[in-house]
Amino acid sequence: MNECCAVADLRQYTLHPGQRDTLIELFDTYFVEGQEATGMHIAGQFRDLDDPDRFVWIRGFRDLPARAEALNSFYYGPVWRAHAAAANATMIDSDNALLLKPVRLGPGYPALDAPRTHVTGQPIIAGAVYHRGAADDGFVEYFTDHVAPVLTGTGAAPVAVFESLVAENNFPQLPLRDEVVLTWFARFPGVSAYDEHRRQLAASRIWNQQVLPELVCRSVKPMQELRLSPTARSQFR
Template sequence: MNLPQNVATKPSALASPVVELRQYTLKPGRRDTLIDIFDGRLIEGQEDTGMTIIGQFRDLDRPDMFVWMRGFDSMDARKNALAAFYGGPVWAAHRDAANATMIDSDDVLLLKPAWPGAGFDLAGAQRPSLAGDEKPILNRLLTGIVVIEIHHLQPGTEADFTTRFEIETACLMTADARLLAAFVTEPAENSFPRLPVRADENVFISVMGFASTEAHARHKAALAASPAWQDFWRAAQPGRTKPTETLRLSPTSQSLVGIYS
């Protein structure tokens, strides 16, 4: 089947055994400026080095936060891709403008799929191509939201938490929810120390898609009323080190991951 000429296709394989979750704190009012630069100028240059730009998002609860995820085929591939991009012409051309929007870009978690098949399935995922100097449509908000929950765990408890989550929560998914991916901390040493990561973290992360913020609220209410979910959550408490972080995210117009994924 021939795809429309205005659609850029992505590989159909399960995406990326190594993933970065990046949260950037931006200067007030500069988020759309960064998204303009990122979506319009920086995606292709990164993917040309072998990365997969999985998704980029506006945080619905923090107006000066930009959240994004990118993937790599291995830790060595990460090292080589990052060296090629950050030493290359695309970043050199746009780094000053991008960096001018940021206060902090070091909040980064290095991750791997929580179990075989738990990574993002990007089969058929597409982003509109941008021809020439065309810019992404900043006000094109996709109807769905992505919710990332970051569970902070004591070392040695992540295997049990992951197993229980995979087995026990599968039957608790409501009609409003779709589990897009799940990750745990990648323990390997940072292969590109020029870009810091939160190396002292031990986390389990779920990534879920919802048709709307209302659908997410219904899902949360259904879980809160579920005895099975209460049992799962009660059993998980001794292994947690801090409260769960919940990120409610709206995909940008060039994000591969969204409710359509």
């Protein structure tokens, strides 16, 4: 397992209209190295392609104690102090956050030393968040045995699968959503590859007659689909 990511935060920020690029410039310029200097791993930061005012990002930690230490160091440290006002001015809401642990991180998930250089093309990171009833509901096993094979067969092999880490928030200054989820992410070289996956999925009899109805039954509310464009300095791309 990637040593950085026994614990992860998935964060989705709702921003004031037109402010996303402002936050991304601040984030990519100051907050990547600023956070990683305290022991975090900033694995990915993205524009939500279906919401022009949403910024999504993932950061990892070695374990829960390391999370508390790193967050205290960053949010009471000089980098955040210098740029907090400008960053907060872009945001309507920053409380849409989930505390996660990995079910599986494939070789396509960025390691600590993965490059942050620009790559050719416009890759898409896509996935979903499933809202579950309980941590012992068998959802992980169902996803692994039945959902992932269909996704893989239609061109969306999951690169990363996370589920909720049911634990007390050890940095309560940043609220977390109190729910149990499973979320997955897959990489596509571009929009056309993603669209082809969606076409194949829509045509899949197994997906539509067996897997999707079971997912709906096992979920407490509709899933959230994610279609994300990595920023220029995102490792996950």
